[in-house]
Amino acid sequence: MPHTAEWRVRLHLFEDDDGTTKAHVVLDTGTTALTAHGTAHCHPADADVAEIGDELAAGRGLRSIAQQLLDIAERDIEGMGSSRPGPRQVTERSSPR
Template sequence: MPVAKHWTVDINIGEQDGNTAAEATLRTDDGVQLAGNGAARLNPADDDIPEIGDELAAARALSDLGHRLLLAAAADIEAVSAQPARLTW
């Protein structure tokens, strides 16, 4: 597949006191930027394995980013069509 556009997603992850936060930021060639957030917390009964918290927080941030991207697409469709957009996941 020829590449006509390149979008980049960066994920930043931080942890403090058993709480992990992640932010997934999408940047497009056109200068569009969207961000999604996710979090995870350690259950005191579980072993402290930071990689698992990172994975959960990053997955949730990417899911949030995907939802925000879908909402942005719906808003763009509505702007050009003057009709309500009905996009499903």
């Protein structure tokens, strides 16, 4: 049975006066909205490069969303009476060679 879905991700980045970059991530599936946050701090000895802070904060926020999705999928699988998947079962499948 074919299935198509579109999920929307909103990612907002903010930098504080103290050099802390914060990311606020919202994943909207149409039926559920997941939110997460990520932060990055510039070490005082490092050059303040805004792009790096954005990348770190966004990556950490997105990683949190990914973990939430995996946790939800595991609970859904268990709710259907199936056994809890191992790490390999939840990861992406590799394409056939």
